[in-house]
Amino acid sequence: MRARRLIAAASVAALGVLSLTACGRMSPDVAAYVGDRTYSVARVDEVYDDAQSRFADAVRQQAAEAGAVPTADQLRSAVTRQDVVNLLVSIDLGKRIVAERGLSVTDQFTPEQLAPELRMPPQAEYAQLWGEWVDISMALNQKLPPAELSDESVMAVYHAIAKAGGVQPGLTVAQVRQLFGDGGFVRSAAALSAAMEEQADKVDLSVNPRFTPLGVPSFVNRGQELIFYALPYVEASSPVTEVSTPEPAVTPAEQNGAVAP
Structure with missing residues (x-):
């Protein structure tokens, strides 16, 4: 199955990611550390090395x-x-939310379906983790009530998306709102963000500074x-300023077709 819209597997507000020293956990x-x-x-390293090895073999x-x-x-x-x-942290938090809410996760995306787009053999654990995460995030997006649509979100x-080269950078808020249409996927993203932030607080999430800022895997x-x-995951008080803007990767002529809202 292909995604037909921007998948709201992204958070918008902060998770309040803690350093390892915040809770005395500093190895x-x-x-x-995600709860227990x-x-x-x-x-x-195991997942990373496996991905690199399998990718190289395929090439x-x-x-x-x-x-x-x-x-x-x-x-x-x-x-x-x-x-x-x-991926590892998002899957963990997502599973906990699913369990708390008594939701069921449907196997909609397989590694085989995502592998060509990921440019990764489906046997790679990285591709398998992606398949697991997409199913979890979609299950949550279908059940969480949409959040208010703000300029920040x-x-x-x-x-x-612009940082990944998926849409022309440098647009104004008004232009982005027009590009995104009704912005339903952003409302879903904000709702997922709030749920994950709450779960992160519950489990006392701590992340090695080497792996910050943490990010929610997503695709468009x-x-x-x-x-x-x-x-x-950025500070809730300024959810945009820590996200850098890359050089243009999509021409103005491609702009209207770059994102399918």
């Missing part, structure tokens, strides 16, 4: 079939350790292409 070998769960740096195989030799850069996936931490989502449908991005 440099730990990437994140500990995600080690070794666990993050080598495709190159061999074409009689070519890939370069070192071509053998390296764009996946980062930060991406892995974002609209621009937070917009800047995150641009035509037949999925643009994957992460919306950073």
